[in-house]
Amino acid sequence: FHAAAAPPPPLVLLPRSPSPSKRYFPIPLDSLEEEYRIRSADDGKLFREDGLCTCGFYFSSHENWASREHNREKNRYPNILPYDHSRVVLSHLDGHLCSDYINASYIDGYKEKNKFIAAQGPKPETVADFWQMIWEQKTATIVMLTNLKERKEEKCYQYWPEKGCWMYGNVRVAMEDATVLVDYTIRKFCIQYVTPRLVTQLHFTSWPDFGVPFTPIGMLKFLKKVKRSIHPTAGVGRTGTFIVIDSMIDMMHMDQRVDVFGFVSRIREQRCQLIQTDMQYSFIYQALLEYYLYGDTELDVCSLEGHLQRLHNTRAPHDRLGLEEEFRKLTNVRIMKENMRTGNLPANMKKNRVLQIIPYDFNRVILSVKRGQEFTDYINASFIDGYRQKDYFIATQGPLSHTVEDFWRMVWEWRCHSIVTLTELKEREQEKCFQYWPSEGSATFGDYTVELTGDTLCETFTLKDMVLTYRPEKQSQHVRHFHFHGWPEIGIPAEGRGMIDIIAAVQRQQQQSGNRPIIVHCSAGAGRTGTFIALSTILERVKAEGLLDVFQTVKSLRMQRPHMVQTVEQYDFCYRVVQDFVDIYSDYANFK
Template structure:
């Protein structure tokens, strides 16, 4: 009976034949298939009287190629076995399954014998038949023999009934089920175990069971947590130096090559809307599944440079690092090393491919105070002309990015001088132009370069932008302004993966849509994640990409140069073949197809607030409704039928509201006071066609008192198409007063639209002048319901301001954006057509466009 252990494995065998009386040990040395300078390692097995587990160690002789048989005596009642000559062992190989394989040895002879090994040759040869080890030795014998022989013997003995894997160490316990023992499973141990040994085994087994139980419990708890994460299982948050852009969970690394998953193949653009609706059903269930199927990051990723002690402070988040992957070339951006500064070539930035354009982008983290100099060094060395910033400096009171540019004048960062040349602030983004130059050049011949930064400011602290319209405008501006000769476009947010990845994917898929009439979002995200881990960070960002692509596919590019407006109008007035209507009507029908989200009007539909609505179909959405202070001791007093509306240069430029009802006049003035509105535009008469359109919310003479507010008319002046009233509004509770100017437009007839656009152009100019004097607080605009004429005024004011600033107009997208913010803005086809007419009149009023550019 022999006790064999292989790395902790115990093998016990009882032969069916009678054991010999004289113990002997036969050892074998394996033949070599190739010339060698030393013998192959052998398995050394030790057993003892009180051993519960044997120890197996590889024995590598260093002097002679022949292994001397080793027998070490262990104190036992029986004498130690004498040494015997060694025999050649069969060669050991490893199969793909991880099991040791060998040439088949002959069946052991029941009579103990000694065998000699064949001498090793210099040429490869098949192993000779080797004799097997004798398993009849008494306990306490240390044997050297080949494991495959035991393995062979193990599975040829008729007494073997089962093999049990225990203690994670491959422990084999064999027991007999022969007829001579009555089929009773007797454990065959190599020697008689003492009670302490048995207890040790039992304790070990008990410990193993406890460990297995704990592992199972921990696994179940982790699985439950992972499952609860739901759509965020492939997304994560960057907080306190850990990963996070919107929703961070700890996620496993997946080893998956960037090959396209055929479950999510490229999608033809004509199927895009249908697939969007299907995948967005059931709260974006299919989109979440698709996003979670993306590879997070290849497990073979190597981040040696980023993990160096000298570079740790240069990383904003410890788990967002530029890495090198097993199946891609290194994508980390390398800076030119500074003399005497170790690891000065490192910056947390990665090259990212565009659509069929290698290294079109550099995805970088938002610069830290410690890395601003490195950032500008990268801009210079990479010959970058365009920087795309997709984060604000602070969000949720957390620093997301250091300000790496001067507000005005110039500043030197390392050896790069940065001067501010120009800045334009718009509603969704800001454009800054910098002039950069290397310093330290005595000759003064170092060239200057122009770098343009496009800073997208409309990404909310949580989630994604409400509509992709602003992002598409922003992206188009970036494309048009980036010079052909320039190096990679540097794109960064905070971590350089979530919003950065979203921008890059939209850009690439728009290019693919134009070239192939299909998009492959899943495949492209998979590929760029091989260049930088976690690109496109959340399922919301993933869905937003599809929304942007669908927006572009359905509506296209509707921006116009002012010089092409006349020809465009001719097309709109011409009938469309097979459509049964003109281009203008077809364009407006697209606007009316936008669904009104009635489920997002909860507050306005409360029973206590229904009586405050003049028209039940026009109720503000929750996300942008104007909230007024609650009256003390009264519930549901924070509601008024008014919505914040974005303008051309800033958000919440307007408060679009209905004409006050008699019982909502006080709420109207509380809104004016709370939001510090200094300009009111009234686009209706108090009564039209015998019906009240608006309650008179000011006094013709004297003072009107509305709760805590007092309104006094100070001055009234008539103009050609509108009346200007200067009002003094006093908050009696706070004992403060403010001046408010009302512009009452009379040029809108009771039916239809104004006969020309002159009056509207004049009142818009007057209101904008007033705003410059009083400050950029919201302009209050109302008609009767706060939609048709109100929407037309807001649309024209926004479009004309852009025409003056950029020489570009986009009536369609402007009105579409308004309708997404408040139902039925620009209510009729006549009003929509009137917007185009007014813009055309405005342009025609100038013989030279440069006069108003």
């Protein structure tokens, strides 16, 4: 990274010294899980050793053209330069000798020569060169793996117009469309030099400033959208990670094995430092293992009915149903108890309704600390990503009598306008949720007063309008409460229409009130809560893309909060509701 940046957290940079004495062989797919376990042991020691060995390929003498004086200012980093033998050569403009240079390299795929172009993020003075390259190379897809700024340092100049069109050198670029999703943004440009051409940019926005993504799920989903040109900041570490994952998945399909070490060694002969840290090297294996274990579970809505039939079919009486096998894989998602320290503090234990369901520290909802009172920033609640937006939901438990003020404090401090309740106050003679709203008039909970201003009974849910007032400041906000009554005490709802209706009602409320987090709770904040959030996310994607991935949606939820979608019946219900949605609203008009 840039030398002028603030000191980063400790990262193991892979040096260039080779270790020629050690040989590495391709890994058969049936050995991949065990190989990953072995290499992850001892804090990833073997990943570091493997990474060191791939770093021996560095040909500084082959960077003559990139290091010439008239090209130096075009390089974002002086130590990351393309090799002469693999650099992308632009057409000369007006006889200028130096006009053929751009910091970009051809990179092979697994079997396809020059499948990728790895380029640095454009600088202001190289934007025209970048678009010239896109035009001349007939590139249809650009993959961007960096944000424009990270830790206040420019990583890539914005080389596209927000709206309208701009001229970059001789190429006209017009913004046609932009779609923002939770992990990436898709932009479509019409570019024109002589004739117009459509170019799609896929911008992965979930790569952290340092390290690697928490899970490879988003990256693997993103990978499916990608075809040709890649440019993170320096055109090396993240670019190399992406290229290796893509190419090794190709190798999986063709040869039933992977050879990360051999492939990384090969592409480092085409561009230096393609994989910069041991974390990137480990992430490659993590992504490949994820793909091998779970495969591609994405479905087109047209194939959903046939998929459901297969999930419920069994060849012999003692065979496990496909649905049960799919759900069993979800139960293998590890519960990270080491990341539940705050919820397990003695002062906070009494605030948890169910001791097995405690929020992870990395995404728990944090309240402001009350003056002079320790441990008052905790509530059993987790931020959960939606389809388009991070932290779109808050999954929480049904409030206890002594946590009601904390609940309303969360509503106030996070400016939430929508609350979804998926349980009755009592079920089977047991309290599932303390009544935290007034039956009529108003009620006061600590510093907060809640006034009921409207109560409407819909077919399967009650809609209550309330005004929440923070008494010390005498300020108020409107809150709409959706109480679903269609969930039986045992099992799941008999049909999906009621769930579809309440999800649609909540989305309409969000459009009117602004997209602040939606609070969703049942009793423990996992089973029904997870099912509601999963369905909201899945149906939003069905509406936008005509695609769904129930398995990966639920898997992602379970990595954000333990036990989300608790039973195989709830998991099956997710599929059933989507099928009902497709059957009822095939044109999606009513859902919108």
